[in-house]
Amino acid sequence: MKNRKALILLLSANAISHFAQGISMLAIPWYFAKYLNASSTFASIYSIATFLTLFWGLYAGTLIDRFPRKNIFIGICAASAIVLLSISSIGFATGSIPMFGVAFVFCFTLLNYNIHYPTLYAFGQEITEKENYSKTNSLLEVMGQSINVFSGAVAVLLIEGIDTEIWGHVIQVQPWEIHEIFLIDGITYLIAMSLIY
Numbered sequence: 001m002k003n004r005k006a007l008i009l010l011l012s013a014n015a016i017s018h019f020a021q022g023i024s025m026l027a028i029p030w031y032f033a034k035y036l037n038a039s040s041t042f043a044s045i046y047s048i049a050t051f052l053t054l055f056w057g058l059y060a061g062t063l064i065d066r067f068p069r070k071n072i073f074i075g076i077c078a079a080s081a082i083v084l085l086s087i088s089s090i091g092f093a094t095g096s097i098p099m100f101g102v103a104f105v106f107c108f109t110l111l112n113y114n115i116h117y118p119t120l121y122a123f124g125q126e127i128t129e130k131e132n133y134s135k136t137n138s139l140l141e142v143m144g145q146s147i148n149v150f151s152g153a154v155a156v157l158l159i160e161g162i163d164t165e166i167w168g169h170v171i172q173v174q175p176w177e178i179h180e181i182f183l184i185d186g187i188t189y190l191i192a193m194s195l196i197y
Contacts, residue, residue, distance in 0.1 A: 003127040007136065010127065013192035014120055014140070015147055017077065020188035021109060022151030023158065024084075027181050028106045030159050035178075036099055049107040053114050060115035069123035070196060076116055077193035083108050084186030091179020102178060 032042035064072060087105050091097040121137060128136045161175035 006127045009195045013195035016188045017192035018147045019151045020185040023155040024185045026155035031178050045103045049110045056111050057114040072119045073196050077189045081186045081189035084182045088179045088182040
């Protein structure tokens with residue numbers, strides 16, 4: 001591949017941000033159900049956000065065709081970092097994030113998916129030779145699925161914590177607060193942005 005370095009940077013940026021994004025997106029429904037006791041509220045929020053993606057997805061497609069994919073990717077990372085770090089800072093300052101803040105992060109991330117993935121695939125094709133399009137797409141798909149599984153396991157570990165003994169070794173991980181998870185997610189977007197840049 002001619003642009004091997006560029007493709008590796010794109011894959012690395014996507015893997016880093018996708019991993020933390022996956023943890024956040026699994027942590028949020030868990031947080032609503034377990035800590036806020038508001039599963040029905042989350043179901044309503046999810047329904048509204050899903051409805052909005054129908055319209056946003058169409059508009060996002062026109063943006064991807066109109067602007068350079070690299071700039072869109074950097075913009076997505078910058079906006080995501082700002083949102084997540086801002087909401088996280090509320091949690092660190094006050095000790096908790098209001099339900100509205102957690103719901104906002106969820107809706108923002110769901111809408112983000114609608115521009116992130118088409119941009120990712122389009123950008124991947126832009127920096128790859130035509131004969132390698134299918135390889136690049138397959139690589140992105142396999143990486144995405146693998147990261148989803150891994151981030152799901154880590155999400156459970158961070159939300160619930162762990163206190164167990166394996167082969168005589170005590171393993172303890174304290175549960176993380178939702179704002180701590182958002183902080184890590186926001187930082188990974190900054191890393192992804194620097195890699196893409």
